[in-house]
Amino acid sequence: MAPAPLIEQPTISETYNNHRDGLALEELSDNIDRVNVLKAALKVQNGTATQEEQDIYAASQFDAAKDKTQFRQYEEACDRVKNFYREQHEKQTVAYNLKARNDFRAKTRAELTIWEAMEKLNTLIDESDPDTSLSQIEHLLQAAEAIRRDGKPRWMQLTGLIHDLGKLLFFFDARGQWDVVGDTFPVGCAFDDRIIYPDTFGANPDAANPVYGTEYGIYTPGCGLDNVMLSWGHDEYLYHIVKEQSTLPDEALAMIRYHSFYPWHKEGAYQWMMNEKDKRMLEAVRAFNPYDLYSKSDDVPKAEDLKDYYMELIDEYFGKDKKVRW
Ligand SMILES: O[C@H]1[C@H](O)[C@@H](O)[C@H](O)[C@@H](O)[C@H]1O
Ligand SMILES: [Fe+2]
Numbered sequence: 001m002a003p004a005p006l007i008e009q010p011t012i013s014e015t016y017n018n019h020r021d022g023l024a025l026e027e028l029s030d031n032i033d034r035v036n037v038l039k040a041a042l043k044v045q046n047g048t049a050t051q052e053e054q055d056i057y058a059a060s061q062f063d064a065a066k067d068k069t070q071f072r073q074y075e076e077a078c079d080r081v082k083n084f085y086r087e088q089h090e091k092q093t094v095a096y097n098l099k100a101r102n103d104f105r106a107k108t109r110a111e112l113t114i115w116e117a118m119e120k121l122n123t124l125i126d127e128s129d130p131d132t133s134l135s136q137i138e139h140l141l142q143a144a145e146a147i148r149r150d151g152k153p154r155w156m157q158l159t160g161l162i163h164d165l166g167k168l169l170f171f172f173d174a175r176g177q178w179d180v181v182g183d184t185f186p187v188g189c190a191f192d193d194r195i196i197y198p199d200t201f202g203a204n205p206d207a208a209n210p211v212y213g214t215e216y217g218i219y220t221p222g223c224g225l226d227n228v229m230l231s232w233g234h235d236e237y238l239y240h241i242v243k244e245q246s247t248l249p250d251e252a253l254a255m256i257r258y259h260s261f262y263p264w265h266k267e268g269a270y271q272w273m274m275n276e277k278d279k280r281m282l283e284a285v286r287a288f289n290p291y292d293l294y295s296k297s298d299d300v301p302k303a304e305d306l307k308d309y310y311m312e313l314i315d316e317y318f319g320k321d322k323k324v325r326w
């Protein structure tokens with residue numbers, strides 16, 4: 001059976017004629033199809049979490065003791081954070097997103113094991129984050145350890161460990177931090193007011209575009225998030241890598257791809273895009289979020305003490321001592 005068209009075709013060809021520097025969405029989806037065929041041939045399978053695992057990850061007590069008012073206070077955030085989002089909201093356009101995906105597909109930037117990637121990332125301090133000034137390896141270990149302490153499935157522990165590794169982009173093709181970190185949102189349709197600092201989208205040329213500026217833009221309701229272009233950054237980049245090079249299940253892929261999509265998983269925006277699969281994935285992302293956000297105030301784990309445990313976990317889903325193509 002031929003896959004359902006991603007988005008209504010006439011709109012796409014009309015709107016994308018102006019973006020010859022990027023891949024058309026049709027070509028992108030062809031690429032994705034080719035990858036899926038290759039994966040089937042190589043017997044790399046992501047699969048879905050078992051019901052038992054879904055039950056385990058759904059019931060969490062982890063954040064009960066956390067004072068939620070201490071996190072994500074953007075109104076009180078420092079200028080570093082505010083300036084970051086002003087720039088990001090101005091520059092994340094459809095044209096840029098097509099180009100970024102095209103560049104991503106064009107080459108391999110580095111070959112590093114997961115652990116090497118964590119070490120490389122260690123010097124990056126995330127300008128968008130009002131809640132932590134720790135290094136990334138510390139944040140990754142905090143998230144993974146919180147998930148592990150709560151007895152969650154092994155694949156979810158590993159997801160905690162790697163979920164921000166896409167920030168490696170900063171050392172390769174990025175134009176700054178604005179196309180690497182921060183919350184994400186769809187491009188190609190109206191920017192929702194539930195995105196933080198919504199007023200800063202006035203400076204984004206897409207906001208006034210006759211197609212992209214409308215509620216549904218280039219999409220149709222129910223098209224499914226797999227068919228939506230989320231602003232390019234660490235989530236999207238890592239998602240593609242993990243999908244192609246690991247056996248982590250769909251729920252893990254969703255936790256990675258949507259963990260910064262707060263307007264959707266926290267604020268309830270963009271519900272009209274969802275299909276049945278997305279409803280299940282939303283549960284997974286919501287189960288993951290507290291470990292990402294509230295573990296930032298936990299004790300700082302020591303990487304050397306935990307390395308053996310996590311190396312085994314990495315081997316289990318990526319292959320023994322596997323160099324990942326970044
Ligand atoms: O500042 C943070 C940080 O960049 C995280 O890695 C991202 O996932 C969050 O959504 C964002 O708010
Ligand atoms: Fe993140």
Ligand SMILES: [Fe+2]
Nearest residue numbers: 139163164292
């Ligand atoms: Fe994170």
